[in-house]
Amino acid sequence: MLPWMIGFAVFMAFPIGWSLYLTFQKVGLTGTGFKYKYIGLQNFKDALLKDNEFTIQLLVFLQQMIFMIPIIIIFSLCVSILLNQRFPGRFLFRAIFFLPVIFSTGQVLTELFQQGAGDVPFIAQYGIDTYVSDHFSASMAEPILNILGMMILILWSSGVQILIFIAGFQTISNSIYEAVRIDGASPWTSFWKITLPGIKPFIGLNLLYTMVDLFTFPFNPIMEQIKKNMFSITTGYGYASAIAWLYFLLIMILIGLIMLFLNSSNKAGRA
Template structure:
């Protein structure tokens, strides 16, 4: 390549970046505070945690001491720990039951709240109020007082029946879900609003056209409403997964916090536990996004 060609290429490159900067500079400036906060408060702690997971970290009088152990922390978590894997599997079983229940409940409640009725705005506000008031500390206090339990579990001896006919392995996560059934109501406010916003994207003319063709409301739901709501179902699935896996009663995170300050384990071992937990959540998010994307593409809503 000649000198003139290199000069022309560099000028085109500078012109391209100048054009990009003029078009997007305002957006970049608005993103700058977030980028700084992310780098300082998220990226650095996450990177430090990842580094710790490959080390044996001890807190001494002289500060932190690091001893490189490679994958030994991960091996110990998966092969030697008798508590963490059980809590991890049990909690994932519970969440795989609660997440579909929240999505189904919020979907059908939002479908009702999307209808024209007196006091519709007031009823929507009632369903959203738990999102405002049910913070982590409030939830802990309410559940500590037994507000999250359903009385019919003890009234009809449901625990004994489940253990008798389903076995302890399946009964335990189901009982834990039932004991936290109020979560389905309290953790559905945002999802209901997202679904209601999704209904507004469906043109009314489509419903009018299918009604003229003689379709019943049941057929219009399966042919129009549900396919159009698939992207919003995926969005709510991702939101619910992230929300519930940072739940204040999360026994997995509690185990990580306990081991972090345990003299036998320390920061390195606890970091390995946290990264295993994080990796499983990423897999679950990837499955939810993949299924949503495939459903949308199959219906021709995405142009590739």
């Protein structure tokens, strides 16, 4: 861990500490430079109580994540089950599903979306958006349509999870499957009784990875909100830092819940 600790101390420790310091300041830009005024927890109070735009965007984003994370996990699990079978060209298909992870990162992903590569035209073409709007309430229809519009993103975001699930399948001994087949168990029974309990820790690991990946996505509206307030005259760096720290604390709470899930899975596995 020493190289990571050195890199963190040199490149990240000071910016993180400085951003925490700014959360308690009212930062103004003058002709001679930045001007700092201590205001305590006022930035946090404004973000939680006065800034309706930030609160609404945060709630909408969390609602989308509640839908997207299970979809990505289930999609990755289904694809990994198929790719774990023995068939000609298996390595090629595994590489195809992992290629988007390599190419759709950072500026490449931004450029692809700006060119319309992330759109799903058949949603409007076949009237799926109208069907969803007619059969669901407005509060449910909007996130569902947003998720359908991000199906390409879901496909691109599943490469690492697929590999993790495939690695999880390798930890289950083939002799166990041979034993249950001799006892007359069907493949469906084997999946629910052996495969799913065996990869439960890997499900938790994929939950953790997927959540962190989506919460740091380049088109994340909360990160756009942070950038917007950072360069605003009325709010500035202090308020933007407060929003960033609130967002960070929310992520840490969700990570803590997933870690509890992982610990319970490990204890159940040992038992």
